[in-house]
Structures are given as structure tokens and as C-alpha cells.
Amino acid sequence: MIIQKIKSLRNKFKHHSVDGYIIPKNDEYFSEYAKNDRLKNITGFSGSAGFAVILKKQNYLFVDGRYTIQAHQQSSKNFKIIEIHKKQPHSIIKNFNLGYDPKLFTSKLLNKYFINNNLVSIDQNLVDEIYKFKEKKTKPFYSLDKKIVGEDHRSKISKVVRFLKNNKADYCFISAPENIAWLLNIRGYDNPNSPIVNARLILNKKKELFLISNKNNLKKIILDRKIKKNQILPIKSLPKFLNKLDGKNFIIDNKTCSIFYEKIIESKFNILKFDDPIYGLKSIKNSIEIQHMIKAHKQDGLALTRFIYWIKNINKKKITEVDAQNKLEKFRKLNKNYLFPSFDTIAGAGSNGAIIHYRANKKTTKKIEKKDILLVDSGGQYHYGTTDVTRTISFSKQKKFIKNAYTNVLKGHIAVALINLKKDDTGKKIDIKARKFLKREGQDYAHGTGHGVGFFLNVHEGPQSISKNNSIKIKNGMILSNEPGFYKKNHFGIRIENLVYAKKTARNFNFENLTLAPLEKDLINYELLNNTEKDYLFRYHLNIYSEFSSLLNSKEKKWLATLI
Numbered sequence: 118m119i120i121q122k123i124k125s126l127r128n129k130f131k132h133h134s135v136d137g138y139i140i141p142k143n144d145e146y147f148s149e150y151a152k153n154d155r156l157k158n159i160t161g162f163s164g165s166a167g168f169a170v171i172l173k174k175q176n177y178l179f180v181d182g183r184y185t186i187q188a189h190q191q192s193s194k195n196f197k198i199i200e201i202h203k204k205q206p207h208s209i210i211k212n213f214n215l216g217y218d219p220k221l222f223t224s225k226l227l228n229k230y231f232i233n234n235n236l237v238s239i240d241q242n243l244v245d246e247i248y249k250f251k252e253k254k255t256k257p258f259y260s261l262d263k264k265i266v267g268e269d270h271r272s273k274i275s276k277v278v279r280f281l282k283n284n285k286a287d288y289c290f291i292s293a294p295e296n297i298a299w300l301l302n303i304r305g306y307d308n309p310n311s312p313i314v315n316a317r318l319i320l321n322k323k324k325e326l327f328l329i330s331n332k333n334n335l336k337k338i339i340l341d342r343k344i345k346k347n348q349i350l351p352i353k354s355l356p357k358f359l360n361k362l363d364g365k366n367f368i369i370d371n372k373t374c375s376i377f378y379e380k381i382i383e384s385k386f387n388i389l390k391f392d393d394p395i396y397g398l399k400s401i402k403n404s405i406e407i408q409h410m411i412k413a414h415k416q417d418g419l420a421l422t423r424f425i426y427w428i429k430n431i432n433k434k435k436i437t438e439v440d441a442q443n444k445l446e447k448f449r450k451l452n453k454n455y456l457f458p459s460f461d462t463i464a465g466a467g468s469n470g471a472i473i474h475y476r477a478n479k480k481t482t483k484k485i486e487k488k489d490i491l492l493v494d495s496g497g498q499y500h501y502g503t504t505d506v507t508r509t510i511s512f513s514k515q516k517k518f519i520k521n522a523y524t525n526v527l528k529g530h531i532a533v534a535l536i537n538l539k540k541d542d543t544g545k546k547i548d549i550k551a552r553k554f555l556k557r558e559g560q561d562y563a564h565g566t567g568h569g570v571g572f573f574l575n576v577h578e579g580p581q582s583i584s585k586n587n588s589i590k591i592k593n594g595m596i597l598s599n600e601p602g603f604y605k606k607n608h609f610g611i612r613i614e615n616l617v618y619a620k621k622t623a624r625n626f627n628f629e630n631l632t633l634a635p636l637e638k639d640l641i642n643y644e645l646l647n648n649t650e651k652d653y654l655f656r657y658h659l660n661i662y663s664e665f666s667s668l669l670n671s672k673e674k675k676w677l678a679t680l681i
Contacts, residue, residue, distance in 0.1 A: 182563025267405025413502025
């Protein structure tokens with residue numbers, strides 16, 4: 118099937134005078150979870166990041182370290198797998214005419230990866246020509262109450278307009294759906310795991326805005342007076358609309374403004390390229406958002422606690438990875454405020470746990486053996502918050518090597534949780550502390566230690582992260598994940614993840630845990646822990662017991678008490 122699709126794609130090269138075609142993961146909205154997953158369709162690779170290059174005689178799939186094993190398993194029959202941090206595409210692919218869809222690429226990305234090639238813009242997507250994706254019905258966007266988000270949309274617009282004026286810009290083209298959702302305090306149903314709205318927006322320095330989206334999506338927010346009918350702009354009318362505008366300078370977003378829109382705007386205006394200021398603004402959660410995130414994590418933590426008790430005590434003879442993830446979903450659904458997963462659950466037993474972003478399905482699911490350790494990475498979208506948590510669970514006595522690896526991951530996790538943000542104020546500095554204990558043993562992990570998290574938005578958001586190259590300063594109110602790990606190929610995977618938020622007081626600036634879910638004490642080698650780390654574990658589990666003991670049945674409560 119995939120071979121036939123590749124042949125069909127190559128048959129189109131001659132007509133467009135190209136030697137190859139570039140296929141990204143993202144759709145035209147640059148969302149993490151693409152509406153039409155063209156990359157998976159052509160390569161079989163289902164990871165959330167990467168891109169392929171189909172040439173006349175060779176195919177390449179470029180992925181980062183999170184997906185190396187997965188890419189080899191899913192796509193290596195037809196593609197040469199390249200780890201992008203080891204080899205850049207332009208060092209391998211040179212002097213070709215490469216076709217691309219201008220709606221799916223930013224000029225920054227193409228110039229970075231394919232500088233040694235002649236790039237040919239092709240308006241009609243070639244994958245869409247050989248495969249018809251099903252059109253999904255859309256639902257109207259809806260508004261969030263100020264009591265939930267803590268700040269009126271007019272106040273947010275004023276902040277962006279201030280940025281425009283400071284940079285002598287007349288207009289801003291906001292192309293990231295999550296940024297529009299944040300700015301207008303609206304949410305939608307255009308993504309399977311995030312309540313983002315597929316739309317684009319033009320804002321000028323007079324605070325006037327024009328929303329580019331399907332009219333049917335906007336019925337509710339028109340009624341809520343977020344936008345008027347004359348502010349709705351069909352995509353086809355954009356060039357004509359721009360010609361009527363006065364002014365000179367137009368800001369576009371480096372990360373999500375496609376070449377397609379960039380060319381339309383630059384035909385009339387001088388372009389100023391920035392990262393959309395909304396990324397920075399929405400990364401800092403206000404006190405109301407933090408309160409709601411705390412509430413969401415308490416409800417999510419109760420579901421996780423019940424699940425961990427269940428999975429550790431159920432007879433394993435018939436339990437598969439899919440059974441485990443379905444059961445966890447049932448525990449979450451007991452809460453009326455739970456909506457849907459914030460990403461597809463990762464439940465990897467034994468060797469599958471070593472695949473960092475493994476996804477079990479009915480065809481690939483593995484029975485969970487008593488000897489296995491099980492890695493479960495999951496999250497939920499609630500009416501007022503987004504969660505993401507990973508636990509590594511054991512069902513029997515494990516070898517010292519595994520316990521030591523788990524304990525060193527735990528030590529890194531605790532080091533991040535207790536970090537002094539006055540001193541270690543960037544993700545780059547914090548990342549070093551997280552890896553320190555594993556590196557002493559010659560071990561490491563091929564992913565960042567933490568990512569930023571949205572407020573009832575994308576589970577992965579920037580600009581902040583805890584990683585080797587991130588120099589963004591951690592600010593009061595930022596939410597990040599804390600998730601060091603260790604993976605032994607074909608054997609097991611370990612990851613411990615909590616969400617934390619940066620909290621500044623008169624005296625201190627530290628992380629506070631949002632996640633409340635028991636850690637696996639059966640995998641800890643206590644000889645490797647110091648008194649500070651032991652005290653952290655005691656206080657963490659005591660806090661969980663205090664929150665949940667009155668909500669658990671007698672068996673669950675008794676088990677939880679043993680962890681203190």
C-alpha cells in the first residue's frame with residue numbers, strides 16, 4: 118500500500134519538474150496533532166514530529182531522538198531513517214529540485230533544512246491528489262467565562278497592540294490557532310486532543326480585528342459579542358482585503374505563518390518577522406488559571422491513584438496495554454469535568470516502554486507480564502485545565518540495574534522539583550541537574566526534561582522548556598513538565614513526570630507540584646537517596662494521602678497509607 122502511494126507520488130514529479138517532494142507532519146495550522154496526517158499516510162510513521170523527502174530513487178524520514186526506534190519499526194522498509202540532530206537534511210540531500218506545499222511550511226524552516234536545494238512551490242498538495250482525506254464536520258467555537266480564564270479578552274488585545282506599537286507595526290497576522298484561542302478566550306473542537314480553534318486573525322494597532330475562519334464556526338462567539346459579522350473574513354477574499362488596508366508594516370509569526378500567507382502579505386506590506394508575542398504572554402498563567410489547574414490536577418490525580426492501585430493488584434494473565442489505557446480512561450470519565458485525553462495515552466510494557474512515544478492499538482498490543490515494568494504516560498483535558506503525567510509501575514521484584522536506573526531518574530526528577538529558580542533560572546541550567554545522576558553511570562535520555570503546558574489548550578507549548586538548548590528565563594506562573602527518563606532498547610523504559618508551576622514569594626522562587634499521583638516505591642533503591650530526597654518522597658505521598666484518603670475505598674486507602 119505504502120509502496121504504491123510512493124510510486125503514485127513519483128509519477129507526478131515530471132509534471133511539476135521536480136526531483137522530489139517534502140512531506141511534513143503538520144497540517145496548514147501547524148498543529149501538533151494534524152487534521153490530515155499526510156506523513157503517516159505516506160510513510161506509516163505515526164509519531165507527532167518529523168518529515169519525509171521522497172526522491173526518484175530514495176526516500177528519507179527525518180525524526181528526532183524520541184522517535185528513532187518507532188520510525189525504524191514503522192517505516193524502515195521503505196525509508197532511510199535519519200536522526201535530525203545528528204545529520205541535517207541539507208548535508209544529505211543536495212542539488213535537487215524539491216517540491217513543497219507552501220501552506221505547510223514556513224520560510225524559516227525550509228531555509229534551515231533545505232538550503233542546498235532549489236525549492237519549487239506547488240499549490241496543490243501532491244499527497245492529497247493521490248489520497249482523499251475524509252472531511253470532518255466542524256462545530257462552533259465557544260467562549261470561556263472570565264471566571265475561568267481570569268482576564269478579559271480586551272485586556273489581552275491591549276497587550277498585543279502595545280507590542281505592535283513598540284515595534285512600529287500597523288498590523289499583526291496571528292496564525293497559531295492556540296494563540297487566537299487564548300487571545301479571544303474561545304475554544305473549539307478542531308483538534309482531537311486540544312480545544313483549539315482552526316482560525317487565523319489580523320489585528321491592527323487600533324485594536325480592530327478580523328477573523329479568518331468558516332462562518333459556521335463563529336455563530337456562538339458572534340452572539341457573545343467577541344466578534345461582529347463584518348469582522349469575518351473568508352480565506353479567498355484575503356488578497357482583496359489586504360489591498361484595501363492602509364499602513365506599512367505587518368508582523369508575521371516565524372513559527373506558524375506559512376509561505377503561502379507570507380507571499381500574500383508581502384505583496385502589499387513590509388514584513389517584520391517575530392515570534393508571535395502571544396507565546397510569551399500565554400506562557401505566564403494568572404492566579405485564576407493556576408487555581409483551576411490545581412483543581413484539575415487533584416481530580417486527575419484521584420483517577421491516576423485509583424488506576425495505579427487497580428493495575429498493581431489485578432490478575433495480569435489477561436491484561437493488555439490497550440486494556441490498561443482503556444481502564445485509565447474509565448477512571449478519568451468518572452469525573453463530570455473530564456472532557457477527553459490531552460494526547461493519546463502511551464502504555465508500554467517491557468520492551469515497548471523503551472519506545473519513547475509508543476502507542477498501543479488492537480493489532481500491536483502486548484499482554485502485560487508480571488515481570489514487566491509498565492510505563493504509562495497520559496493526560497486529560499478538563500473544563501478548566503490540562504494535565505500530563507507519567508508513572509512507571511512494577512509488579513514484581515526487579516533487578517538491581519533496573520532499580521538503580523529508576524532511582525537515578527527519580528533523583529533527577531526530585532532535583533528539578535526542588536530547584537532554586539533564583540539561581541537556575543533557565544531550562545538549559547535545570548536540564549543539567551536532571552541528567553546529572555544518570556550521566557554518572559554513563560546513561561542519558563534522548564528527549565527534553567520538560568515542556569511548557571497550556572491552560573486548557575495544547576499540552577505542549579513554548580517558549581519555555583527544560584532542555585539542553587532552551588535559554589528562556591523561567592517566570593512566575595509558567596507551567597512545565599518535569600520528566601527525566603531512561604530507556605534500554607528492547608528491554609524497558611522508565612519515565613517519571615509531574616507538571617509543576619513556577620511560584621514566586623517574598624523569599625523564594627521555586628517549582629510547586631501540580632500532579633498528585635503515587636510514585637513507584639517498589640523500584641527505589643533507598644541506599645542511593647539522601648535525606649532530602651527521602652523527605653521529599655515522604656511529604657509528597659503524605660500530601661496525596663491527605664487529599665484523597667476520604668475519597669478512596671478501604672483497600673485503596675490502606676494501600677496508599679503504605680507509601681508514606
